[in-house]
Amino acid sequence: MFGKGPLMPFFNNRSMDDWLKSFEQFVNKGITQFEQYADQLSFEVETEETTQDYRIYANLKEYEPKDIQIEVLNQGLQIKAQKEELRSMKNKRTGHFQERKSMKRTERFVQLPFMFRNEDIKAQYNNGILMITVNKSGGETANPTVPIEVPNENDEGKFEE
Known part of the structure; x- marks a missing residue:
């Protein structure tokens, strides 16, 4: 299907590898710049x-x-x-x-x-x-949990105020 034609240069392994490398460099540069910016804002x-x-x-x-x-x-x-x-x-x-x-x-x-x-x-x-x-x-x-009270069977549907 992609053997010949105008799209062939975009689908060979070499150009895809080059594109992935450049994309990875772009992402890594962005992360590095963000970390440097965050370090300036914090201590x-x-x-x-x-x-x-x-x-x-x-x-x-x-x-x-x-x-x-x-x-x-x-x-x-x-x-x-x-x-x-x-x-x-x-x-x-x-x-x-x-x-x-x-x-x-x-x-x-x-x-x-x-x-x-x-x-x-x-x-x-x-x-x-x-x-x-x-x-x-x-x-x-310290007790990190909150106890839950359960009403008696006689107090169905009623809450203490």
């Missing part, structure tokens, strides 16, 4: 687990402790950092100074592999590194 996080606790190290050298907030969400921690930047620039033509304000914000969510309570969390900031320690022993006593 580096490393985790360490011991028998007693779980430690999270966040590289927040561009922020002060007052700029950082930690929230407990869905068995994990949301680390947010936000600061206002003020830049002064001198207009070369007029000699006037201009100030520009901008808001820089970044955040990262770290899922924890166990249940925990707010009392189990401690955070320290030293030389641009935020260390969050979550004690494991407290989370083992």
Whole structure:
């Protein structure tokens, strides 16, 4: 069927291999560029687990402790950092100074592999590194399930209010 004719160059093995290689290079370049862009929006996080606790190290050298907030969400921690930047620039033509304000914000969510309570969390900031320690022993006593009540047979179709 494809032995001869105007479509033959598009269906030989060599041109298909070349096309697949170029498509793979295109996809890989796009993924690399996306990863570089995502790295600029976020900050580096490393985790360490011991028998007693779980430690999270966040590289927040561009922020002060007052700029950082930690929230407990869905068995994990949301680390947010936000600061206002003020830049002064001198207009070369007029000699006037201009100030520009901008808001820089970044955040990262770290899922924890166990249940925990707010009392189990401690955070320290030293030389641009935020260390969050979550004690494991407290989370083992927490009940992650919600009990379901079943009414008596006499109370058919009625709910307690």
